[in-house]
Amino acid sequence: MASLVLIGLAAGFLAALFGVGGGILIVPLLVLVRSFDQRRASATSLAAILVSSVAGSITYALHGDVKPGAAALVGIPAVLGVIVGTALQQRLPVRKLSYGFALVLAAVGIRLLV
Amino acid sequence: MTLALIALLGVVAGVFAGLFGVGGGILFVPALVLGLGLTQLHAEASSLLAILPTALIGSWRQWRYGNIDPRAAALVGAASVAGVQLGVLVAVRVPEATLQRLFGGLLLVVAAQLAWRTRRS
Numbered sequence: 001m002a003s004l005v006l007i008g009l010a011a012g013f014l015a016a017l018f019g020v021g022g023g024i025l026i027v028p029l030l031v032l033v034r035s036f037d038q039r040r041a042s043a044t045s046l047a048a049i050l051v052s053s054v055a056g057s058i059t060y061a062l063h064g065d066v067k068p069g070a071a072a073l074v075g076i077p078a079v080l081g082v083i084v085g086t087a088l089q090q091r092l093p094v095r096k097l098s099y100g101f102a103l104v105l106a107a108v109g110i111r112l113l114v
Numbered sequence: 115m116t117l118a119l120i121a122l123l124g125v126v127a128g129v130f131a132g133l134f135g136v137g138g139g140i141l142f143v144p145a146l147v148l149g150l151g152l153t154q155l156h157a158e159a160s161s162l163l164a165i166l167p168t169a170l171i172g173s174w175r176q177w178r179y180g181n182i183d184p185r186a187a188a189l190v191g192a193a194s195v196a197g198v199q200l201g202v203l204v205a206v207r208v209p210e211a212t213l214q215r216l217f218g219g220l221l222l223v224v225a226a227q228l229a230w231r232t233r234r235s
Contacts, residue, residue: 028227043179045190
């Protein structure tokens with residue numbers, strides 16, 4: 001139980017500091033520390049992210065930092081994208097694509113760093 | 115950048131999230147900063163709201179598949195609320211340029227983790 005609380009604390013901190021879900025931390029930790037299989041870890045992480053993103057949105061909104069129009073502009077089309085992406089996952093060579101996606105992430109990271 | 119293009123980036127972020135289990139927020143933030151010209155802080159705050167519809171629908175589907183461990187999700191989720199308070203406290207105090215550099219560093223870490231995970235699978 002203590003390990004789950006620590007995972008939640010760290011994930012919430014990361015989520016709020018960077019505006020991300022926190023799955024990047026929750027999924028591997030549930031697998032490594034709690035011996036979850038990959039599928040159960042991703043699903044459980046998604047449910048926990050629901051809580052942290054509600055908490056984060058409310059806290060940031062109280063600071064006046066949330067732009068609802070901007071959020072809707074990317075957030076609503078993303079729902080369509082997730083449905084497409086999940087379906088494509090069954091048909092595409094995800095392994096090769098993952099390296100391409102990692103390169104894109106690294107390029108954007110470097111763009112923001114310099 | 116036109117609004118239609120930003121919305122398209124939203125679709126792409128969703129596709130990546132579905133394909134690789136990484137995405138959503140990590141792509142919303144640069145899209146809002148580089149595309150819409152939001153500050154890093156406003157982009158991060160708005161990204162958390164933008165994650166909600168996807169997380170809601172994803173959780174609902176996973177719940178029906180029976181893949182969610184409700185006790186673990188509740189504990190991690192409840193504890194995350196305290197972590198979020200600390201994260202917001204830090205984010206609103208850190209200078210804009212520093213926050214953007216930290217996020218750039220996070221992207222590099224995520225890219226490395228994704229490549230490593232793929233290599234092992």
